[in-house]
Amino acid sequence: MSKEKTLSIIKPNSTLDNNIGNIISVFEKNDLRIAAAKLTKLSKEKAEGFYIEHKERPFFGELVNFMTSGPVLIMVLEGDNAVVKNRDIMGATNPANAAEGTIRKLFAKSVGENSVHGSDSLAAADREIAYFFDKNEVLNRF
Numbered sequence: 557m558s559k560e561k562t563l564s565i566i567k568p569n570s571t572l573d574n575n576i577g578n579i580i581s582v583f584e585k586n587d588l589r590i591a592a593a594k595l596t597k598l599s600k601e602k603a604e605g606f607y608i609e610h611k612e613r614p615f616f617g618e619l620v621n622f623m624t625s626g627p628v629l630i631m632v633l634e635g636d637n638a639v640v641k642n643r644d645i646m647g648a649t650n651p652a653n654a655a656e657g658t659i660r661k662l663f664a665k666s667v668g669e670n671s672v673h674g675s676d677s678l679a680a681a682d683r684e685i686a687y688f689f690d691k692n693e694v695l696n697r698f
């Protein structure tokens with residue numbers, strides 16, 4: 557198994573619902589560790605840049621509005637196979653399709669207000685981590 561880093565965002569519906577700790581506890585129970593963390597409110601420009609690949613999608617405006625509507629906790633998670641593991645732990649994008657015990661099944665409200673973002677590949681993880689963190693802000697345990 558390879559040690560990896562991935563980007564995770566706890567989205568505004570879950571920070572506002574006071575579920576930050578509950579969600580982090582799911583990561584920790586699955587042996588993912590926090591290597592960096594930032595609690596912030598995204599600007600419109602920062603959110604648009606992050607989701608630029610979805611710019612032409614009909615839900616882009618709604619997505620940016622939601623992601624700037626409240627605080628987000630942006631984290632680098634690390635562990636064995638962190639990218640795929642995090643996606644498994646999050647569950648399907650639409651909580652209606654998410655498996656029992658996944659974060660989205662437990663905490664998400666809708667496909668838009670779906671509680672967490674996680675990088676979908678190692679290349680995306682590298683790009684997304686660099687989008688939010690300087691190298692010296694990320695712990696390197698391995």
Ligand code: CMP
Pocket residue numbers: 610615618619649667668669670672673674
């Ligand atoms: P995320 O993993 O952050 O990546 C892109 C996001 O777009 C996704 O999670 C969803 O929250 C959001 N999204 C995808 N499809 C829709 C949709 N049909 N309506 C609103 N938001 C969507």
